[in-house]
Amino acid sequence: MFEYRGFMLDSVRHMQSIEEIKKLIDALKVLKINKFHWHLTDDQGWRFESERFSVLNTVAAVRPYSDFGKTYEYGAYGRVYTKAEMKEIVSYCAEKGIEVIPEFDIPGHTSALLSAMPSLSCTGENVKIKTHQGIFKDVLCLSKEETYNTVTAIIDEFLEIFPGKYFHIGGDEAPSESWEACPCCQKYMKEHSIENYAQYQNCFMNRIVDYLESKNRHCIVWNDSAKGGNLDKRAIIQYWKESPKPSVRFLNEGGKAILSPFSYCYFDYDYNITPLNRTYSLKADLPGLTDKGRQNILGIEGTVWTEYISEDTQLERLVFPRLIAVSKLALGESSKPYKEFLNDVHSIQKQLDSISFCDEKLWTKPRAAFVYGWLKYVKEHITKDFIKELIK
Ligand SMILES: [Zn+2]
Numbered sequence: 524m525f526e527y528r529g530f531m532l533d534s535v536r537h538m539q540s541i542e543e544i545k546k547l548i549d550a551l552k553v554l555k556i557n558k559f560h561w562h563l564t565d566d567q568g569w570r571f572e573s574e575r576f577s578v579l580n581t582v583a584a585v586r587p588y589s590d591f592g593k594t595y596e597y598g599a600y601g602r603v604y605t606k607a608e609m610k611e612i613v614s615y616c617a618e619k620g621i622e623v624i625p626e627f628d629i630p631g632h633t634s635a636l637l638s639a640m641p642s643l644s645c646t647g648e649n650v651k652i653k654t655h656q657g658i659f660k661d662v663l664c665l666s667k668e669e670t671y672n673t674v675t676a677i678i679d680e681f682l683e684i685f686p687g688k689y690f691h692i693g694g695d696e697a698p699s700e701s702w703e704a705c706p707c708c709q710k711y712m713k714e715h716s717i718e719n720y721a722q723y724q725n726c727f728m729n730r731i732v733d734y735l736e737s738k739n740r741h742c743i744v745w746n747d748s749a750k751g752g753n754l755d756k757r758a759i760i761q762y763w764k765e766s767p768k769p770s771v772r773f774l775n776e777g778g779k780a781i782l783s784p785f786s787y788c789y790f791d792y793d794y795n796i797t798p799l800n801r802t803y804s805l806k807a808d809l810p811g812l813t814d815k816g817r818q819n820i821l822g823i824e825g826t827v828w829t830e831y832i833s834e835d836t837q838l839e840r841l842v843f844p845r846l847i848a849v850s851k852l853a854l855g856e857s858s859k860p861y862k863e864f865l866n867d868v869h870s871i872q873k874q875l876d877s878i879s880f881c882d883e884k885l886w887t888k889p890r891a892a893f894v895y896g897w898l899k900y901v902k903e904h905i906t907k908d909f910i911k912e913l914i915k
Contacts, residue, residue, distance in 0.1 A: 525807070527781055527822025528853035529558035529624075530846060535565040535635075536591070536656075537829040538601065539838070541608050545615055550843070550875050552619040554850035559616055560624045560691060560743075560824060563604070566634035566653040566661070567830075571627070572603040573680055576673075579603070582639040583652065590655040591830045592904035609684045624743065625685045628693030629674060630663035630727060637661050643670050645705035655906045656830045660700040665727040666711035675734050682738060690735050694728055695745035695763070721751035729755040743781065749773045759821060763789075767809045774809070775816035782807060783824045788849060790827045790841045794881060795896030798888035799868075800861055803848040825849035831904065839879040844868045844886065861887075 530551055532539070539547075551559060563570040569583035580603045589596040604612075616623050637643060637650035644650055645664040653659060663670050681690070699720035702708040708723070717723045725748055732742045732755040746760045749769035754760070759779045762770050765786060774780055782788070786797060787805040807820050825846045832838045847868050851857045857864070865886075872880055 525822035529824030531560035531826035533562040568601040578639040583635040622687040626691035631697030645701040666707040694748035725751040771811040795892040799886040823853040836879040
């Protein structure tokens with residue numbers, strides 16, 4: 524059994540009510556999942572109420588409309604969860620033996636933060652909060668002490684609400700375009716003999732790791748941060764991007780990891796792309812791991828990103844039953860043949876009678892179904908803004 528058995532919920536792209544989150548937490552308890560990773564900041568919104576930086580609660584929290592392809596939504600969207608609401612979730616989880624791990628995603632995925640605090644970017648120019656999915660060049664300027672001071676001040680506020688031992692600082696999908704064009708970033712890299720942008724990012728992440736360790740908290744970062752080769756070994760990588768080499772090296776050299784490979788553990792994808800039988804086939808291993816490296820796997824996490832998920836029942840159908848497969852692997856109970864596992868799924872489904880499960884006809888698919896799944900994905904997810912940009 525792994526000590527870390529997780530579920531991640533994206534409450535940025537679409538929010539869930541406190542009642543819905545509690546309903547999901549009830550289900551986590553049944554599945555013996557003990558970590559609730561709560562994704563609270565991103566390009567399309569900011570969900571953490573800040574007393575110190577109230578501009579985050581207004582400017583960063585609200586996007587003017589939502590253009591997520593098939594789910595185009597007119598009108599302003601978003602708000603922060605109040606401190607009282609977040610505390611309610613923390614204590615609800617604590618009663619059930621579940622730790623809440625908040626995620627403050629830096630230095631990329633920060634358009635919403637920068638829309639409220641443009642001075643933290645390389646140019647200082649106005650940044651727009653994003654209305655669609657993507658990887659955006661608006662990232663934090665890592666050469667400014669103001670960035671470090673503001674990020675740590677925000678982290679301090681997070682720590683007052685979330686008492687757990689883990690803290691997620693993102694670290695994924697941060698393009699280097701802005702740093703390449705920024706004289707201050709260039710000067711900083713030269714002065715510190717930093718060879719490339721992956722290392723540059725990690726120099727900053729390592730300062731945050733150090734800061735959080737001084738507060739007795741352990742950082743989790745997405746495995747994009749393993750690429751630089753200089754990530755502090757006290758950080759724990761979350762393996763989502765299925766490019767194992769840097770992560771394997773990190774583990775073999777003594778670092779720790781949580782596994783969430785996207786082609787198994789990303790539940791926002793259609794069942795044609797990631798059927799239940801595929802999720803159940805996941806092994807807690809990576810090619811090239813030594814025995815010692817394998818022992819550095821702390822656990823498994825299932826995730827759900829919500830660009831395309833605006834309804835609670837839709838969310839539940841995507842998560843269940845696939846999260847059961849993740850929980851079985853994390854509990855060390857995934858050696859049964861798939862058919863026997865399905866009997867377990869049926870009995871858990873009976874216990875979770877308030878949750879909407881995906882229709883059983885869709886659970887199990889041959890691998891070839893992913894071709895149809897991807898075609899459907901592309902068709903449904905092309906946005907109006909994307910078409911406009913293409914025409915331009
Ligand atoms: Zn810069």
